[in-house]
Amino acid sequence: MISDKQRELLESFRVDKDLKELEAKLAEFNIFKAIGVVTQEIRHSNFLAFLLDPSQNHKLGDIFLKKFLKQALLATDNPTDPINHANIDIANLRNAEVSREKHYIDILIHSRQNQLVCVIENKIHSGERPNQLKKYEETINRHYKDCQAIFIYLNPEGSPPSETNWRIYDYYKVVEIIDSIRDEYILERDLYTLMTHYSKLIRRDIVSDSEIAKLCREIYFEHRQAINLIIKHSQYLQSEIDVEIQKLLNPRIIESKGIFAHFHPPKGVPKCSNFGAEDWEKSESKFLIFFQFKNIPDSDCLKMRLQIGHYDHNPGERPQKIRPKLFELLQNQHYSKFLDLTNIKLGKDEITLYEEQILEEIDYKNPNIEEIREKIQNFWEHFSKHDFVDITQMISEKIEMILKDN
Numbered sequence: 367m368i369s370d371k372q373r374e375l376l377e378s379f380r381v382d383k384d385l386k387e388l389e390a391k392l393a394e395f396n397i398f399k400a401i402g403v404v405t406q407e408i409r410h411s412n413f414l415a416f417l418l419d420p421s422q423n424h425k426l427g428d429i430f431l432k433k434f435l436k437q438a439l440l441a442t443d444n445p446t447d448p449i450n451h452a453n454i455d456i457a458n459l460r461n462a463e464v465s466r467e468k469h470y471i472d473i474l475i476h477s478r479q480n481q482l483v484c485v486i487e488n489k490i491h492s493g494e495r496p497n498q499l500k501k502y503e504e505t506i507n508r509h510y511k512d513c514q515a516i517f518i519y520l521n522p523e524g525s526p527p528s529e530t531n532w533r534i535y536d537y538y539k540v541v542e543i544i545d546s547i548r549d550e551y552i553l554e555r556d557l558y559t560l561m562t563h564y565s566k567l568i569r570r571d572i573v574s575d576s577e578i579a580k581l582c583r584e585i586y587f588e589h590r591q592a593i594n595l596i597i598k599h600s601q602y603l604q605s606e607i608d609v610e611i612q613k614l615l616n617p618r619i620i621e622s623k624g625i626f627a628h629f630h631p632p633k634g635v636p637k638c639s640n641f642g643a644e645d646w647e648k649s650e651s652k653f654l655i656f657f658q659f660k661n662i663p664d665s666d667c668l669k670m671r672l673q674i675g676h677y678d679h680n681p682g683e684r685p686q687k688i689r690p691k692l693f694e695l696l697q698n699q700h701y702s703k704f705l706d707l708t709n710i711k712l713g714k715d716e717i718t719l720y721e722e723q724i725l726e727e728i729d730y731k732n733p734n735i736e737e738i739r740e741k742i743q744n745f746w747e748h749f750s751k752h753d754f755v756d757i758t759q760m761i762s763e764k765i766e767m768i769l770k771d772n
Contacts, residue, residue, distance in 0.1 A: 396570075397563045404571050407490045408715055411472045413564060414488070414540070418475060419464035424557050426547065428459035431475070433543045435459075435484065438518050438533050449482065449514045457482070467713040469505045476510065483513040487532070489521040490572065499529040522572050541568045603733050604661065607668060607725075610742050611639050611659045643758040651765055654689055657754070659724075667727060668742070670749060672720035672757060674712070688768050693717065695764045703753060720757060722749070 403409040420428040432454055439451040462477040473486035485502055499519070506515050519527035524536030548561045639659040646655065653675045660669045674693055690712055696719060697707045704719050724745045729738055
């Protein structure tokens with residue numbers, strides 16, 4: 367039973383003017399937010415690569431590329447450096463090649479004409495993996511021996527990288543370049559709109575000093591008791607759902623059917639309930655491809671997903687070799703339950719192949735735990751007899767085919 371004091375705290379929070387302002391900002395339409403770009407490093411990298419690439423149809427030529435590289439070099443210019451911002455200023459970079467995920471690098475820029483190569487490692491809400499930057503340096507030294515190399519570590523606040531050869535770059539600088547080009551040049555209307563929306567997204571949601579971050583801090587300082595009360599009740603529902611999932615994936619139950627192999631995600635992967643077909647585990651594929659109950663706080667309700675795992679979470683040489691071959695086979699697989707994979711490239715991150723919603727937003731707004739349990743049970747009964755059987759059979763055939771060829 368809620369106390370009078372708790373009710374008063376919640377009512378005060380509900381009518382707060384800063385909360386209304388925050389809700390209004392969150393409700394503003396943004397193209398990039400609408401397609402889920404906010405925390406997706408892949409999509410940020412895709413858009414930045416588009417702007418950096420002189421051959422793209424934005425008609426900016428090498429304007430964005432040169433401004434980006436000059437900004438990276440200006441902060442650390444040294445007269446003894448083989449390349450500095452003045453070199454970039456006079457260079458013709460219109461023939462520069464911009465690649466995504468080449469050698470597993472987020473963005474790779476190569477100008478043969480200027481014997482220049484630039485590596486951009488883009489981090490939004492994740493950190494470096496062990497020896498990641500060092501491996502990229504070794505790759506560049508091996509494949510681009512005749513080029514001067516620029517290594518850029520891009521992240522929201524300009525946090526320092528582990529390797530000294532890498533230049534720090536933050537999203538504030540990216541926004542400054544976008545805004546300056548938008549204001550200085552006559553752009554086509556669609557490009558102007560895109561750049562404006564992207565700039566607003568960064569200022570609003572990505573950098574730590576964003577408008578939304580400031581409002582959130584002010585609201586929390588003013589109403590932390592009410593917010594902590596809300597979080598407490600929200601986490602209770604989340605944990606109840608997790609209990610139901612663990613009941614379904616109880617090893618003694620699923621192993622007796624000889625269908626599932628239940629395993630925990632590798633270190634560094636968010637806490638989700640992962641499982642797969644028994645033969646996937648035997649073929650060292652349990653971290654390569656897996657089903658997953660996604661029951662993470664602050665995400666879009668409870669979902670079931672099928673994913674190809676993260677590159678660095680596939681231990682052993684063979685699973686890492688299988689990964690691109692499996693994706694290629696599944697990309698060409700015409701199966702109605704799979705998401706559209708035709709325009710998706712396999713990078714280092716996880717890729718979702720299949721996704722089904724289990725709980726809706728209304729289940730969280732007015733929770734009835736018995737109804738939620740029933741919904742999860744009903745989904746599982748149908749899923750385990752139909753989608754799971756069809757998908758695992760198809761994927762097992764593909765894995766077996768690849769293993770025979772290796």
